[in-house]
Amino acid sequence: MNQSMIGKVYEDIDKNFEKYVKELQQYLSQPSISATGEGIEETAQMTAEYIRRLGSKDVRLVRFKDGHPIVYGTITSKNAEKTLVLYNMYDVQPPEPLEEWISPPFAARIVDGKVIARGAVNTKGPVMGMFKGLESYLNVYGEFPVNLVFIIEGEEELGSPHIPEFVKMYEDDLKKCDAVYMHGNDQEEDDTPAVHLGVKGLLYFEMEAEMGSRDVHGSLATIVPNPVWKLVWVLKTMKDESNRILIKGIYDDVRPPTNEEIEMVKDIAARKDLQKFKEFLGIKEFRGDLQGLDLYIENYFKPTLNIDGIVSGYTGPGTKTLVPAKARIKMDIRLVPNMTSEKVWTLVQNHMKEHGFNDIKLIKRSAYEWARAPPSSHIAKSVINSLKQLGYNPLVYPTLEGSAPFYIFSKPPLNLPFVLAGFAYGFLAHAPNEYIKITQYRESIRLMATILENFKSS
Structure with missing residues (x-):
């Protein structure tokens, strides 16, 4: 490195x-809620314009029949x-509950050295940090040391349903690439930056x-079946009190850590x-009082089996006795190597049949596969070395606890190593008062420029 x-x-x-901070605020002030579609088109156009300013003569919004465009x-x-x-991604989660925000979610105000906004860390803030790092690099060098391909989607929060189709459309071009990097919100609560070499499925x-x-009066619970109880009985067959998943065969493909x-x-x-x-x-405690290694x-x-939410009956103020007609549970299973969705x-499905729950409707909403990049890959070494050159001793994680569509790039036919890093706390990503510190934003910009310089010679 020079x-x-x-x-x-x-x-x-x-x-x-100072100008870069104002551009961050402008970007965050534009809603881009994928669940409702609010501001998606406007944000996609803004994102494309930032890429044009970096010198791209080939920027397009790749559109799909039912979905939001990918900026390519x-x-x-x-x-x-x-x-x-x-x-990366330009879409965000809905901001509700609005009453818990100390500043409006799309005002992007600076409060106590933090820009508070939906998308500040997940991940429009890091996207702007990426753009500005590239811009300053270009200002000094006049050109980039590597070819760049931007894939910034507007449906990550919906499960990235069109990324597989997109990769198939551009497979021949993407096969010529060497690695994939996501500039994200990868900083510990003690400010130590982290590098993640993979994700769970x-x-x-x-x-x-x-x-x-229809719902009926609660006094009829003696003779009217309650769908909530039915789902409670289902859940009891799926997991025991020690947290072990009871679905037959679920651990068969789980490989031990290397x-x-x-x-x-x-x-x-x-x-x-x-x-x-x-x-x-x-x-107060981790589950089962887990500690250390x-x-x-x-x-x-x-793997995990998690209950995300239960929807049924009356949950408002006061009392209202009833037997609900319907109940629904939202659940997720996190997948680790070598499980497949x-x-x-x-x-x-087999578990439900074997336990006689044939009257329960199962609805598959989305699925990601797991992904891993070897720490010896050129992109991993470039990112880790860049953080060290900025004066940090990063934590290197084999995987993120969460999930993202990295497998689309890291598995056949592309087989590209995919690494995630960045400056910002991810813990409030979907919560009220999401924020990025001004100091984190500056480091995010510096990191992107440094990675670019290291990747050319790795």
Whole structure:
């Protein structure tokens, strides 16, 4: 790395930082709620324009019959030997409950050194950090050292339903790329930056019980079946009190962590302050009072069966006795190597049949496969070295606890290593008062520029 030139990039970032903050606020002030469609078209156009400003002569909104556009753009450099895909998202979650925000979710106001807005960390803030890091690099060098491919979608919060179709459309071009990077919200609660080399997979589904055509008075509970109880009985067959999933065959394909992964986790366990983490999460104890290495092995290498929500009956103020006609449970299963969403979905269906719950309707909502990048990959080394050059000792995780459509890039036919890193806390990503610190935004910009410089020679 040319320290003199990258130093000039940092100087350019400092010189333009006030303008960069205003552009961040403008981007965050534009709603882009994928669940409702509010502001999606406007944000897609804004995102495309930022790519054009970086010199792309080929930016397009790739549209689908039923869905939101993917912003796709390319920049080709004269002497570049490598091509880096920059994947990200411009859509956000709904901001409700609105009354819990200390500042309107799309006002993007600066409060106590933080920009508070929906999308501040997940992930329009990091997207703008990526754009501004590239802009300052271009201001100093005049061109990029690698070819760039931008894939910024508007449906990540909906399960990325059109990313597979998109990859198939552009498969020949994407096969020529070398790696995929997502500039995200990967910072610990103690400000240590993190690098994630993968994600868990996800199977999201609903179970619905319908016992009548309408709700009836609660006094009839003696003779009228209650769909909530029916779903409670279903749940009792799916998981025991020790947290073990009881769906037959679900653990058959779970591979144990490799020695390399264990070493990563040992470093995490030695450096993480679990008490502070508990306080940040607002809990007194971890499940089963898990501690140390056991906690991290459970968290990163075991599947989950989680209840996201139960919808039924009366939940308003006061009293109202009734037997509801319908009940619905939203659930997710996080998948680890070498599970597949298709097989697990079949196991869930078989479980329901074997226990006689044929009258329960199962609805599959979305599915992601898991993904992993080796720490020896050029993109992983570029990101880790960049953080070290910025003065940090990053935590390197074998996987994110959550899920994203990384598998689309990391599995056949593309087989590209995919890495996630960045500056910002992800814990309030879907909650009120989501924010990014001004200091984090500056580091996000500096990191993107540094990764670009390192990736060209890795």
